[in-house]
Amino acid sequence: MSDFLNSLDPRINRLNIPAEFGTSFPSKESKDQFVTFEVFVQPKENKPYQHEGIVHAPTIDMAFLFAKEQFSRRGMSCAGVWVVNTKNIQVSPITENSEDIYDFIHEEIMEGAVKGDAEEYEIFHLKKRGKQHIHLGKLEATCVEDALFKAKGEFQEENPVLNIWVAKSEHFLKIEGADFADIWETLPEKKYRDAMDYKATEKIKRFKAEQNT
Template sequence: MAVDSLDPRIRRWNLQQQRAEDYSAQDLDQLPTYEVFVQLKDGKAFEHAGIVHAATPDMAFLFAKEQFSRRYTCTGMWVVPSDLVWVTSFTELEENLYDHISNMTTKARGPLEDYHVFHLIKRGKQHKYEGQVQAKDQQHALLMAKEKFDNGKPVLNIWLIKSVDMRITTEEDQIIWSTLKEKTHRDVISYRAGDRLKKFKEKENG
């Protein structure tokens, strides 16, 4: 039975109702962690926004939408289980991570798979999407990323994620952003407090 909700955003997902007995107490102690990436405008690179805890990828996407696009509109969102993100080591200071893999070799076998590549350019900032490569495993993907994305500038850390592991928005999902309106009531400038105070003083002194 589908989840009955007055929220049209939840009804669109056609989520199935699940009974409480379907989960054990141990399962509920800690829900899996999902990494969230958002695209704020068309043409902008996807950027890591934070994490959510959820029982399923679809629920993680729903939570991420409410948490990371509630105040600001965005045009796309990706979520992926944290344990499926392959993370390199960090470099020191302004070293380029790609310089440390110049002599790396791989004996990877098997079919090529699509990997998404994310770069961390500056400590304290978020990882940004750089592009996609095809590779047989993570080591091979790192070599392909160096060949394709290394421009000599410092890259402090790299995340690699298989495309098949990500829950991504598609063209059909674009309707979910239409419910988000610009919330100008949150902006101080919308209230024109300075103009109102000036009129009040003029009236008092008039």
């Protein structure tokens, strides 16, 4: 894989530990910790998916359940949720605000790339530091480097893109569309957020009256 891309999972990109520290760090079994999944939410139909955060779960199906409760209920509507294992997302370097990462992507990125059959890849852009990655679309490519190079021709914009995420479409669990519309029907039911819906005044009066008798 090209040095231009790295995994989003920090556990795959550990800092080199100097030899003088020895090897006293105990190894961890794979079952010692849950898998990290990235969550993308579509707030409304025809709106792009946006990265909302991460969840830790034993499986991708459980990751969706956690993501639904943690992220889809933030707004009054939701049209879909995607989850993907963090290690399956490849990340470009990040540039300064005035530099477009696409300007650093050239055909040379394909040197040494291992090509396979054409597959679909999802492309995400970070347009401003402190914001979230936005889904731009998908394209067919023979490897992640090929996807990145083709994204330059298809998704480069006038405004600079600071960072790009690339992942195979097949790695995503996508809960969206008419078949899952009923999942989001209860989102507007959030009366617990309104102070006027807490009927505590009468209870307080009764409590005080009981204390005075």
